[in-house]
Amino acid sequence: MIGASIQGSGHERLAVPCQDAHSWAITEQGVLLAAIADGAGSAQYAEKGAARAVEGAVHYLRDRLDSGTPTDSEGYSQLVSEAFRHARLAVEQEASNHESPVRDFASTLLIAVATDKIAAVGQIGDGAIVIGDDEDNVMALTRPEHGEYINETVFLTGPQALSQIQTNIWIGKPRYVSLFSDGLQMLALKMPEGTPHPPFFRPLFRFIAETSDTLSGREDLSSFLFSPRIRSRTDDDLTLLVCAHVD
Amino acid sequence: MSKALEDIGLIENPEQRCACVLLLDTSGSMSEAPIAALNEGLRVLHDTLSTDSVASRRVEVAIVTFDSAVKVVQNFTTVDQFQPPTLGASGNTSMGAGIEKALDLITERKRAYVAHGITYFRPWIFMITDGAPTDSTETARLRIKDEEARKGVAFFAVGVDSADMAKLQEISVREPKKLRGLEFKELFVWLSRSMQRASQAQPDDQIGLQATGWSTV
Numbered sequence: 001m002i003g004a005s006i007q008g009s010g011h012e013r014l015a016v017p018c019q020d021a022h023s024w025a026i027t028e029q030g031v032l033l034a035a036i037a038d039g040a041g042s043a044q045y046a047e048k049g050a051a052r053a054v055e056g057a058v059h060y061l062r063d064r065l066d067s068g069t070p071t072d073s074e075g076y077s078q079l080v081s082e083a084f085r086h087a088r089l090a091v092e093q094e095a096s097n098h099e100s101p102v103r104d105f106a107s108t109l110l111i112a113v114a115t116d117k118i119a120a121v122g123q124i125g126d127g128a129i130v131i132g133d134d135e136d137n138v139m140a141l142t143r144p145e146h147g148e149y150i151n152e153t154v155f156l157t158g159p160q161a162l163s164q165i166q167t168n169i170w171i172g173k174p175r176y177v178s179l180f181s182d183g184l185q186m187l188a189l190k191m192p193e194g195t196p197h198p199p200f201f202r203p204l205f206r207f208i209a210e211t212s213d214t215l216s217g218r219e220d221l222s223s224f225l226f227s228p229r230i231r232s233r234t235d236d237d238l239t240l241l242v243c244a245h246v247d
Numbered sequence: 248m249s250k251a252l253e254d255i256g257l258i259e260n261p262e263q264r265c266a267c268v269l270l271l272d273t274s275g276s277m278s279e280a281p282i283a284a285l286n287e288g289l290r291v292l293h294d295t296l297s298t299d300s301v302a303s304r305r306v307e308v309a310i311v312t313f314d315s316a317v318k319v320v321q322n323f324t325t326v327d328q329f330q331p332p333t334l335g336a337s338g339n340t341s342m343g344a345g346i347e348k349a350l351d352l353i354t355e356r357k358r359a360y361v362a363h364g365i366t367y368f369r370p371w372i373f374m375i376t377d378g379a380p381t382d383s384t385e386t387a388r389l390r391i392k393d394e395e396a397r398k399g400v401a402f403f404a405v406g407v408d409s410a411d412m413a414k415l416q417e418i419s420v421r422e423p424k425k426l427r428g429l430e431f432k433e434l435f436v437w438l439s440r441s442m443q444r445a446s447q448a449q450p451d452d453q454i455g456l457q458a459t460g461w462s463t464v
Contacts, residue, residue: 148398150263150366187257192366199256207251224252233257235301235447 020181020239021047021107023054025062029069032114033061035087036239038127038181040106040155045098049091049105053156056090057083057111069115073169076113076120083111084122084165088156106155110142110179116245119174122167125153127239128185129168130196132176138201141168143194144185153182176205177243183236208244262304265368265446266323266356268349272376272407273312277336281377281407281429288431289331295439296326302439303327305446309352313345314338323356342380346372346387346402346418353400368445372402373438374419375426379411388418395420405434405462424462433461 024034035054039046061083070076087109095102108125119141121129126144133139145166146153154164178201180188188200211217224230225238269292271285289310296302303326310321315338321329349372360367394400404415404423415423426434 146366149369151368186260186263189260190258191260192364197256197258200258203251203254203256206254207249210249210251220249220252224255229257232300 020183020237021050021054022179022239022241023058024241024243025058027062027065029065030115031065031069032112032177032243032245033058033065034112034114034177034179034241034243035083035110036127036179036181036241037107037109037156038125038183038237038239040108043106043157044104045094045100046105046107048094048098049157050107052090052094052105053087053107053109056087057109059090060086061111061113073118073120073171076118077167077169080111080113080120080122080167081162081165083113084109084124084156084162087111088162091157102157103155106157108153108181109156110181112141112177112179114174114177114243114245116173117171119170119172119177120167121170122165124156124158124161124165126182126185127180128189128194128196130178130180130188130201131170131174132178132201132205133172134175136202138196138198138205139170140189140194140196141170142166144182144189144191173245175245176201176208177245178204179239179241181237181239183234183238184240187230187233204242205244208242261363261365263366263368263446264307264360265302265305265442266307266309266353266370267442268309268311268352268370268372270345270349270372270374271310271312271334272314272340272342272345272374272378273334273336273338274314274340274378274381275337276340276378276409277407279336282334282336284429284431285375286331286333288435289334291432292435292439293326293329293331295436296442299443302443302446306442307356309349309356311345311349311352313341313348315341317341317344317348319348319352323352339381340376340378341382342374342376342418343382343384343387346374346384347390349374350387350390350394350400369398370400371442371445372400374402374404375407375434376404376415377407377410379414384414384418391418392420427461430461437461 022036035057037050037053039050110123113120121141123142129142130140307323309323312318353370391402404419407426
């Protein structure tokens with residue numbers, strides 16, 4: 001499991017902290033739990049909101065799965081919805097600790113739960129979750145959510161957020177799971193359709209399959225996200241979490 | 248870096264577009280010093296945006312002038328293709344018809360974006376006038392109100408010299424600004440910066456006429 005969350009060059013110019021966050025865990029039963037969040041540029045404590053959202057989601061999932069894994073896809077679907085609800089509660093708690101309105105903590109949230117039989121995902125806002133299987137197929141399980149304008153999206157803190165979750169259940173063995181924020185979507189997806197660009201994902205998945213040392217892998221992934229050919233195309237924060245299932 | 252990461256291919260999506268109509272008053276009262284300053288301002292806009300590699304590919308500028316008639320001097324073009332025109336000034340102030348033309352251009356442009364799978368930001372209309380309309384602005388006013396309410400377009404008005412500010416206030420949902428003297432250059436530097444920001448906006452960023460060095464308070 002390797003994830004990297006780095007600061008965009010545009011934000012460096014404006015002296016705004018990196019507003020993206022990611023968190024992941026693998027349970028004792030070998031279930032992958034992963035979450036990323038991209039803080040809203042206009043929200044004062046976006047980076048705190050993003051951090052609480054991913055932690056809240058992963059904590060909940062870990063605790064919940066300790067008492068057993070769901071037995072059917074309906075169970076997984078509920079699990080993901082509950083993870084969003086708990087993430088939102090964690091952000092609300094943070095806002096109330098700051099005595100600030102919850103919208104000051106606005107962020108997107110993407111959650112993936114994967115075993116060797118199923119991938120259950122959910123998303124509020126933009127970015128996407130793309131998986132790969134053993135046959136070299138690359139599939140998007142979610143797509144960037146935006147309004148008429150590319151910079152209009154929904155956030156976990158929005159009034160209707162919990163009824164706007166894009167969820168998906170994929171039955172099969174997800175060999176690779178990747179979650180990324182909107183900073184990468186223009187480079188990795190055909191927009192506006194949101195279909196994954198295989199030349200982006202196949203080498204990325206090969207990289208994660210070949211990486212045995214998580215620490216050096218993380219450095220490699222960060223230097224990739226910082227490389228000039230990426231930086232010349234986007235100045236947003238970038239978060240990319242990519243995982244491989246090892247038999 | 249690992250070989251696999253070097254092999255990653257990035258997709259070339261069509262650049263996200265940020266359309267801006269410059270709606271310019273070229274009536275008789277703008278002649279001589281004001282029109283010269285305005286022409287200079289257009290060159291400043293071009294030069295400033297050209298230095299930003301992202302904005303020059305994303306910002307699309309169109310120029311509509313209104314005097315006794317309404318003219319599309321320049322239809323939407325990205326900054327790298329944009330040649331600032333040299334405008335003259337004479338005649339009346341067909342502001343209402345000018346505004347409607349600008350709104351029509353934007354509607355058309357959005358349709359083209361959608362048809363070509365191009366993503367975009369909220370378009371702008373930026374009107375500069377030194378007078379009072381000589382035609383009816385009622386339909387224009389209602390259309391702006393409607394567009395602003397459904398976030399279809401952001402309409403900004405700037406009054407120069409003896410512009411009828413009360414009328415602008417009536418037409419524009421956003422507070423109109425008054426240009427200090429003939430500081431068109433400062434205005435267009437500011438507009439370029441605003442367009443740069445707008446064309447690289449992150450989710451939920453707000454737009455608006457904010458800190459300015461060119462307007463009177």
